[in-house]
Amino acid sequence: MAYVVTENCIRCKYTDCVEVCPVDCFYAGENFLVINPDECIDCGVCEPECPAEAIVPDSDDRAGAWLEINTKYSASWPNITRKIDAMPDADEWKDKPGKAEMLSPEPHKD
Template identity: 85%
Template sequence: MTYVVTENCIRCKFMDCVEVCPVDCFYAGENFLVINPDECIDCGVCEPECPAEAIFPDSDDRATPWAEINTKYAAVWPNITRKGTAPPDAEEWKDKPNKKELLSPEPQKD
């Protein structure tokens, strides 16, 4: 089992989860985070830290369509080990549905 970042993270990207991850398995895109399933140790500490409630175990049906997206982008986006600054409008996007089309394939720029 692994944990998966889902649609609720898009345009929110709070990054509280990154701070608690003991194995640094988060990767950052322009407006979304992903978890590398090969690095995740299934500890689950990230799940309750997410203000957007965007992280689920891969056994949860809500994670299923996002597992492949996490795997794909973890291979090309930069690894992130510290919490950064969330977008200024993150709170406005936090509970909005149907954000998948807003997912940027671009990596986070430092």
């Protein structure tokens, strides 16, 4: 079992979750984070840290296709191990539904 980042993270990209992860299994895209399910140890410490409530166990109904997306992008995006600033307008996008089509396949750039 693993945890999965879902649609709620898109255009927010808060990284509070990254800071508490004991195995550094988060990867950063341009406007989204993912968890590598093969590296996640299912400890769950990241879930309550997410202000957007975007992290769920892979057994949750909300995980659905997001498990495949997390797997795909964690193989090509850079690993992130420290907290960085959220997207500039993250608070405006935090609770908005229907953001899936806004997911950028581009990796995070410093």
